[in-house]
Amino acid sequence: MCGIAGIFHCGIPKPVDSERVRRMSDALAHRGPDGSGVWTGPGVGLGHRRLSIIDVAGSPQPMHSSDGRATIVFNGEIYNYRELRRELASEGAQFRTDGDTEVILAAWARWGVECLPRLHGMFAFALYDAHRRELLLARDRLGVKPLFMAHLSDGSLAFASELKGLLAHPLLRREADPLAVEDYLAWGYVPDHRSILKGVEKLPAGHYRVLRHESSPQPPVQWWDVDFTRRRSGSSADLSAELLHHMRQAVASRMVADVPLGAFLSGGVDSSSVVALMAESSRDPVKTCSIGFDVAALDETAYAEQVALRFGTDHRSRTVDPDDFSAVDRLATMFDEPFADASALPTWRVCQLARENVTVALSGDGADEAFAGYRRQIFHAREEQARAVLPAALRRPAFGALGAIWPKADWAPRPLRAKTTFQSLADDGAAGYARALGVVPPELRATLYTDRFAREIGDYRAEDPLVEMMRSAPARSGLDRAQYADLKFWLPGGILTKVDRTSMNVSLEAREPLLDHRLIEFAAQLPQRERIRGRQGKWLLKHTMRRYLPDDVLFRPKQGFVTPVAQWLRGPLAGEARAIASGARLARTGWFDEIRLSTIAEAHIAGRSDHSRLLWQLLMLDRSLDRLGISG
Template sequence: MCGIVGLYHLTTPKPVDPARIERMCDAMVHRGPDGAGVWTAPGVGLGHRRLSIIDLAGSPQPMHSADGRAAIVFNGEIYNYRELRSELGALGARFHTQGDTEVILAAWQHWGVDCLSRLHGMFAFALYDLGQRSLLLARDRLGVKPLHYAPLSDGSLAFASELKGLLAHPLLRREIDPLAVEDYLAWGYVPDHRSILKGVRKLAAGHYLLLRHGGGLPAPVRWWEPSFAERRRESAADLEAELVHHLREAVRSRMEAEVPLGAFLSGGVDSSSVVALMAEASNAPVSTCTIGFDVAALDETGHARAVAERYGTDHHARVVSPDDFGAIDQLAAMFDEPFADASALPTWRVCQLARETVTVALSGDGADEALAGYRRQRFHAHEDRLRRLVPQALRAPLFGTLGALYPKADWAPRPLRAKTTLLALSEGADAAYARALAITTPAQRDGLYSAEFRRLRGDYRAEQPLLDTMARAPARSALDRAQYADLTFWLPGDILTKVDRTSMAVSLEAREPLLDHRLVEFAARLPERLRVRGGQGKWLMKQAMRRYLPDDVLFRPKQGFVLPIADWFRGPLAPAARGIASSSVLGRTGWFDPARLAALAQAHIAGRSDHSRVLWQLLMLERSLAGLGIG
């Protein structure tokens, strides 16, 4: 795992100062503490920070092709590089290293941009072809590895793995995009179609940019996307056997490393499945790590310990206090732009624990998106069946009126909180899923904003890009479209961003076997009844893993990495909640109505409502802006 940076002059190929590339690299030393390199030529400069995983001594970057006609900086891992190396060798390619980076160079020289479809793995890379004087920027299918870029006033394009690398360039503007604030308040993160800073862009998952001097900045080209347009027709037993094959191959391919390797283990279905398959493929005990909390309702260490004992792993567990809010500033700094998924804090802690014994850790991320494991997906599928029974002309007035009248009972047991369901039934399927995924509704956001910010935002609403994504999805049902949105919108923007930044902050490489693209493509073609059945998500996966795991692991309620932020804001963080309304950082932006923020905090502290997620968003926004030197 590494960090990459670079500069490319879009018009005149001006000289690139190597010292500037080096400063951009140094801003991301955490991504690659094992080495650094810079290469420049007229009109281009490439920089690299290295975390050595494979071919420890033999693959320094930037790397040149065997004939010297191409150079690359690469972040990630190509899991099928040995097979590609053999294929390319038969075509005449020559190799001087034992790693995967040189294979990408040879693949480009033989197949051009078509090489991307042959790469199995996680990656973001910049490849400069000296003969064509072109630069290829590419990102992996699911967006496991990040890549940011920004046109600068001197005619160059700057790019970097993290926003930190771009911020090290003096010509980067630090002007906030108000539409990104709207996005953030809706989702709790800034999705990949936008950045918190105007002019900065994120190369979307499964896309590439091919640049040539004098050619301007083209639109990114999509080279892969998941498709739910087809259905498999084999028996459940045959599909179960095929799923096990995909799971085994995905895990085994990600176990290659020349450094210590282990796994995160929560005791849930996904991480336990990964550990079980690692144990099956390994001759030595698997190293596993678990973070627990000293609050019983939040603690999963017992479940993780049971799986560790079942497979004889070298298990490491640490119990921490959930009152870990002293690390908020460090957490905000990891992400550069505001990020309010509170599970980032325990994710960072488990990465810290893992890094004490390993350099690579396999995670269980991705199965919920690919195989319909989220509660919201199951509810969505059920709601859509009900929706089809009642004509739209009747649904909208009936359920809309009931939903408007039903109280928002945050205090009530979950089955009695019917307001969201009633409103969802009154809407179309896609709009209902956007409501389920969002933290705040448009009306709630409007209540927080100042009149000036509403003017700046104009007609834009954060839900529209998600609705557009679902509308163009290659899909056959409402559940298909919801999963497509999760894989292409939610996953890269939230889950994979969280894991990348928290693992890289401690120089740990995280690998996601359950996001192997062949597994994702297989899952997308499964009949709905094999994804969701009898109130269970990931139905086929759970059936397939019964030979490995007990039912109390497979079928216990999903818990997740949660923090008691509602209690925090009624206890030790109550002053911080009250302080949001009078924050000098937020106050200078002029974006919010201070009286409304104060009322929001007071209602939460008094226990009348649960506004913890919005308060956490506002707090992380404040800390992020302060870290960017804005406000």
């Protein structure tokens, strides 16, 4: 795992300052503390920071092809590089190293951009071909590894693994994009189609971009997508056997490393499944780790210890203080863009714990998106059944009226929290799911903005891109479309961003075997009854893993990392909540109605309402603006 950065002149190939590239790559030193390198040519400069995982003593970067034609900087892992190496060697390719980076160079020489579908793994790389005078930027299928880009005033395009690499370039403008603020308020993160800074883009997952000297920049091209339009046939037993084969293959391929390797173990279905299959294919005890809390309602370590004992892992756990709010500023620096998922704190802590013993850790991320494990997906499938029965002409006025008058009752038992359901049923499936996935609904966002900021946003609503994505998805059912949105929108912008930044902050490589693209493609073809039965999501996955895991692990309610943000904002962070409305950098932007924010903060602090998610979002936005030097 590494960090990459670079500069490319799309017009006249002007000289590139190597020190400028070095400063950009050195801003990513946490991603690669084991080595660094910079290379420049006419109109191009590439920088690299290395975390040594494969071929530890060799494979320095930037790396040149044996014929000197191509140069690459690469962040990620190619899990099938040995098979590709044998195939390429049989066709005459020669190799000087034992790593996967040189395999990408040889694959490019042999197949050009068609090499991308042959690469199994997680990656973002920049490859300059001197003969073609072009730069290839590419990102893996699901967006495990990030890549930021910015067009600068001197005609160049700068790129880096994280925004902080671009921030090291003196020509980068630091002007906030108001549409990104709208997106952030809706989702709790800035999705991949936007950046908090104007002029900055993210290369979308499963896309590549080719840039040429003396030619206008070309838009990204999609080279992979997940297709939900086909259905597998066969019995549950046959599908279960095929699923197990894919999972074993995915886990085994991600256990290849020349450094210590382990796994995160929460005691939930997904991480426990990964650990079970790691133990099955390993001669030595698997190194596992988990984070616990000294509050019983938040602690899952008993389940993790149960799984660790079952598979004889070398397990370590650590109890952390649930009032670990002191790292708020560290989070803002870690993510650059505002990021409001409070579980980033315990995720960072478990990464710190893992890094004490290993350099690579496998996680269980991706199964909920692929196999329909989220509660919202199950609710959406039921709502789609209701939509199929009730015509829109009846649903919209009836449920719209109920949604408008029904009180918002977050304190009530779940069956009585009907407001969101009514509002969702009044919409079509895509708009309803966007509402379920969002954090701050559009009606509430509209009350927060000043008139000036509302005019800047105009008619744009953060839900629009997601709704359009779902409506045009290669899918057959509402559940398909919901899962497509989770894989293409929620996963890269939210979950994978969280894991990448928190793991890379401590120079730990996180690998996600349940996001193997062959496994994802298989899951997308499963009949709906193999994904959801009754109120149970991930049905086939859980059924398959019953041979390994006990039912109290497989079928207990999903919990995940929980952070007591509501209590923080009524206690040690109450002053921070009040400052959001007046005094903080956020208040000076003129984006938000100060009186409205003050009313929300005081109601939460007094315990009259729970506005913790919104206040946490605003607090993290304030911290990010401070980190980026933005005042509006």
